[in-house]
Amino acid sequence: MTKTVPKALTVMLVDNEPARAAIVEQAMSDSGYRVIRRLENAKNLTQAVTESQPDMVIIDIESPDRDMLENMSRLTHDNPRPIVMFADEGSAEQVEAAIHAGVSAYVVDGIQSNSVNALLQVAIARFREFHALRSELESVRSQLEDRKTIDKAKGLIMKHQKCDEPAAYKALRKLAMDRSQRIIDVARNVISVMELMGEES
Amino acid sequence: MDCAPFVIAQEKGYFLEHGVNVLLSKEASWASVRDKVAFKVLDGAHMLASMPVAASLGVGTVKTAMHTSFVVSHNGNGITVSNRLHERMKLYANDVSDLQSGTALKHLVSKRCSKDSPLRFAIVYPYSSHNYQLRDWLDKAGIDPDKDVQIIVIPPTKMIDYLKLGEIDGYCVGEPWNSLAEEQKVGKMLTTGFDIWGSAPEKVFGVNSQWAERNPQAHCAIIKALDAACKWVSQTSNQPELLHILSHPDYLNCPEEQLTSTFKAGQYSLSGQINQCFSGQDVNLPKPSYALWIMAKMYRWQQLAYVPALNDVAEQVYRQDLYCKIFEQAPEIASNWKLSDEQQQTWLDDVASSKVLRISQILSNQ
Numbered sequence: 001m002t003k004t005v006p007k008a009l010t011v012m013l014v015d016n017e018p019a020r021a022a023i024v025e026q027a028m029s030d031s032g033y034r035v036i037r038r039l040e041n042a043k044n045l046t047q048a049v050t051e052s053q054p055d056m057v058i059i060d061i062e063s064p065d066r067d068m069l070e071n072m073s074r075l076t077h078d079n080p081r082p083i084v085m086f087a088d089e090g091s092a093e094q095v096e097a098a099i100h101a102g103v104s105a106y107v108v109d110g111i112q113s114n115s116v117n118a119l120l121q122v123a124i125a126r127f128r129e130f131h132a133l134r135s136e137l138e139s140v141r142s143q144l145e146d147r148k149t150i151d152k153a154k155g156l157i158m159k160h161q162k163c164d165e166p167a168a169y170k171a172l173r174k175l176a177m178d179r180s181q182r183i184i185d186v187a188r189n190v191i192s193v194m195e196l197m198g199e200e201s
Numbered sequence: 202m203d204c205a206p207f208v209i210a211q212e213k214g215y216f217l218e219h220g221v222n223v224l225l226s227k228e229a230s231w232a233s234v235r236d237k238v239a240f241k242v243l244d245g246a247h248m249l250a251s252m253p254v255a256a257s258l259g260v261g262t263v264k265t266a267m268h269t270s271f272v273v274s275h276n277g278n279g280i281t282v283s284n285r286l287h288e289r290m291k292l293y294a295n296d297v298s299d300l301q302s303g304t305a306l307k308h309l310v311s312k313r314c315s316k317d318s319p320l321r322f323a324i325v326y327p328y329s330s331h332n333y334q335l336r337d338w339l340d341k342a343g344i345d346p347d348k349d350v351q352i353i354v355i356p357p358t359k360m361i362d363y364l365k366l367g368e369i370d371g372y373c374v375g376e377p378w379n380s381l382a383e384e385q386k387v388g389k390m391l392t393t394g395f396d397i398w399g400s401a402p403e404k405v406f407g408v409n410s411q412w413a414e415r416n417p418q419a420h421c422a423i424i425k426a427l428d429a430a431c432k433w434v435s436q437t438s439n440q441p442e443l444l445h446i447l448s449h450p451d452y453l454n455c456p457e458e459q460l461t462s463t464f465k466a467g468q469y470s471l472s473g474q475i476n477q478c479f480s481g482q483d484v485n486l487p488k489p490s491y492a493l494w495i496m497a498k499m500y501r502w503q504q505l506a507y508v509p510a511l512n513d514v515a516e517q518v519y520r521q522d523l524y525c526k527i528f529e530q531a532p533e534i535a536s537n538w539k540l541s542d543e544q545q546q547t548w549l550d551d552v553a554s555s556k557v558l559r560i561s562q563i564l565s566n567q
Contacts, residue, residue, distance in 0.1 A: 046353070061236070064229040064356040070261065071327045071354035084236050084263045095263075099240045104232070 008034045009115055012054035014063065016040050020130040024058065027126045033119060041065075046072055049079065056080065056116065057106040058123050061099060069106050080106035083120070091117050101127045146184045153187035156194045202376045202460065203274045203404050204247045205443060206430040206479055208452050213433060215426035221419050223426075227452075230356070231326040238409050239265040244416070245408035245423070247273060251495045253407040255328045257518050258496070260504050266410035270523035271424045272402040272485050273431065277477035278331055278394035279379035280338060282371035283364050286320070287389045301392050303342025310349050323355040323363065323372040330403060333498040334394045335373035341555070346502075364388050375403065376477055377460055395476040399559040402491050403477075421527050428485060428528070435480040486524055489515035490538040494560055497552030511548060512539050 011033050015021040018040060025035045037052045039045065042065030049057060049072060057080050059066060073081040083095055083105040094117045098105065101124045107116055150172070157168040172190070176183040207225060210216050216223040226243065228234045235252060237243040239262065253267040254260075282290070287300075293308035294300050310320065322339075324331040336346040346352055355363055360378050363369045365387050372378075373394075382388035394401065406427055413420045433439055448457045478484055492515035499505035508514060515538075516522075525532040540548050551557050 061233055062229045064358070066230040066232040067326050067356065068354045070232050071324075071352075073261070082232065082236075082262065084239060085261070086263075096240045099236050099242055104236065 008032055009055045009119060010034045010036045012037045012049065012052055012057045014039045014042065014045065014057060014059040023130055024123055024126045027122050031122050042068060055108055055111055056119060059104050061102045061104040066104060073106065080108045082106055086113060086116065094120055098124055103127050149184060150187045153190040156190060203277050203477065205434045205447060206273050206427050207247050208446060209433050210426040210430035212446050213430065215429045216423065219422040219426045221422035223423065235262055238267060238407065239263065241409055241412065244412045245406060247404055248407040249326065249329050250402040250405045250491065251328050251330060253405065253518050254492050254495045257514065258505060260499055261328050267407050268410050268518050268520050269405035269407045269487050270520040271406040271427055272487050273404045273406055273427065275400050275403055275478050275484050276395045277375045277403050277475060278334055278373060279390045279475055280335060280371065280373045280392050281379045281382045281388040281390045283388050286370045303338055303344065307342045307344050310344055319351045320370045321351045321353060323353050323360060323369045325357050325374055326354060328504065330394060330401065331373040333502065334397045336502055338392060338397050361385065361387060376475060381459060393475050395474060401560050405487065424527055431479040431485060487519040487521050488538060489519040489521060492519040493548065497549050500549040501553040511545050
C-alpha cells in the first residue's frame with residue numbers, strides 16, 4: 001500500500017428539511033465526499049462541529065442557527081469560517097450562486113478553493129432541484145384547492161339558479177370573461193357573496 | 202421588535218407615499234442579512250449598527266462596502282441572569298448596586314473552583330453591541346470575558362428557553378427578551394445597554410454602497426419613509442395599533458401581550474431603563490463618531506487589527522452627509538467628531554484601556 005489516496009473531504013450537513021438533506025447527502029457521497037454527520041436541528045451544533053471536525057459545514061441559509069457558527073469561527077482558526085470570507089479568493093461567482101440557491105457553507109482553513117467550489121456545486125444543484133420539486137408540489141396542491149373552490153361555487157350557483165352543472169360552469173366562465181378575472185377569483189367572489197346572502201347550507 | 206419602523210413604513214404606506222415599492226423579507230439570522238446584502242439578494246436591511254462597519258472592514262466576512270445614512274433605533278438591550286444565578290449573586294452583594302455593577306458576580310466567579318464548569322452567557326451575534334456591552338460590563342467588574350466565563354451565540358427566540366433549562370446562566374439581548382424573562386419570572390435583568398454605554402445607535406438602515414450609488418432616489422425615498430415611520434412608532438397613542446400590527450404572522454408572529462411589557466416602563470426589579478427610542482433629538486442621525494466607537498470595540502475584543510485611517514472609514518460608513526442632505530440640515534462640523542492625527546494613533550488603545558468609557562466622551566474628549 002504505497003499509493004496515497006487523497007483524503008475525501010468531510011462534510012457536515014445541517015438541515016431541518018430531512019428530504020432535502022437526504023438528497024444532498026446521497027449526491028455528496030456519489031461525488032466522493034464523506035458526510036460524517038447530518039443534523040436536523042442546531043441543538044448541540046457547536047459541540048457537534050467540535051467533535052466531528054468536518055472540513056466543511058453545509059447549512060440552509062434560512063437557518064436561524066447560523067449565527068452560532070459565526071461565533072465559532074471567531075474563537076479559533078481551526079473552526080470552519082463562513083464561505084463569504086473566501087469570496088474574494090476567486091470564487092465570488094460560486095458563492096453568489098450558493099446564496100441565491102439558499103446554501104450557506106462554513107469551511108476550515110487550508111482547503112483548496114477548487115475543492116470547495118466543486119463541493120459547493122453539488123450542494124447548489126441539489127438545493128435547486130429540491131426547490132423546483134417543492135414548487136411543483138405546491139402548484140399541484142394549489143390546483144387541487146382551486147378545483148375544490150370552483151366546485152363549491154358551481155354547487156352554489158346550481159342551487160341558486162336551479163340549473164345543471166354545465167350551465168353553472170358556463171355562468172362562472174362568462175363572469176370571468178366579462179370581468180377579465182381568473183375563474184378561481186370569480187369562484188371565490190361567488191362564494192363570499194352567496195355566504196353573505198345566507199345561501200350556504 | 203426594533204424592526205417596527207420598517208413594518209410601519211410598509212403597513213402605513215409610507216414607502217409608497219414616497220414613491221418607492223419595497224418588498225420586506227424576514228431573515229432568520231444576522232449572517233443571512235449580511236450575506237444577502239453583500240451579494241445583492243437584498244438591497245438594504247434593518248441591521249445591527251455594527252454591521253456596516255464590520256462589512257466595510259472585512260471583519261468576519263468578505264470586505265464589502267456597506268454604509269448607513271439612517272439610524273433606526275437607539276438602545277434596547279439588557280443583561281439578564283437566571284433566577285438561580287441571581288440567588289447566588291445575592292450572597293455576595295451588599296446592595297442592589299453590587300448586582301447591577303457585576304461586583305457580586307466578580308466575587309462569585311473568583312470563589313469558583315477550577316473544576317467547576319464556567320458560567321455561560323449568551324449573545325445573538327459576535328459582531329454586535331450585545332457582545333461588546335456584555336464584555337464591557339464584565340470587564341469593568343474585573344471579570345475576563347474570555348477566561349472567567351464562556352460566551353456563546355444563541356438565536357434570540359431561544360434565549361428564554363435556554364435560560365429556563367439552565368443551558369445558560371445569563372444573556373445580553375434586545376427587547377422583548379429581557380422584559381419577557383422578568384414577566385415570566387425566569388430571570389432578572391441586572392443592567393441595560395443604556396446603563397453601560399449611554400445612548401447608542403442599535404439598529405440602522407444599512408445598504409450595499411454600490412446599490413445606494415446606483416439608486417440614489419430610491420435610497421432617499423426609503424429613508425424619508427423610515428423617518429415618518431420612526432415618528433409614528435414613537436407616538437404613545439399609536440402603541441396599541443403598533444403591537445397589533447407587529448404581532449401579525451407576517452411579522453413577529455406572537456401574541457400581542459408578549460410585546461406589551463417592552464412598553465411598560467419601570468417594572469424591572471433591579472435595573473434602570475432600557476430606553477429604546479426611534480425618534481427625537483439626533484436619534485436618526487448617523488454620527489461617524491459611533492463608527493469610531495465600534496471600531497474601537499472590535500479592536501478591544503480582538504476582532505480587528507490596526508486600522509490606519511479611522512476618520513476616513515467612519516465618514517464612509519456613517520454617512521451623516523447624506524442624512525443631512527436629505528433632511529436639509531447643516532452637518533455636524535468635522536472638528537466635533539474627527540480625531541486629530543495624534544488621536545488617530547492612540548484612539549483604539551485608549552478605548553481598549555478604558556480611558557474612554559462612554560460614547561458621550563468621544564465628544565467631550567476633543
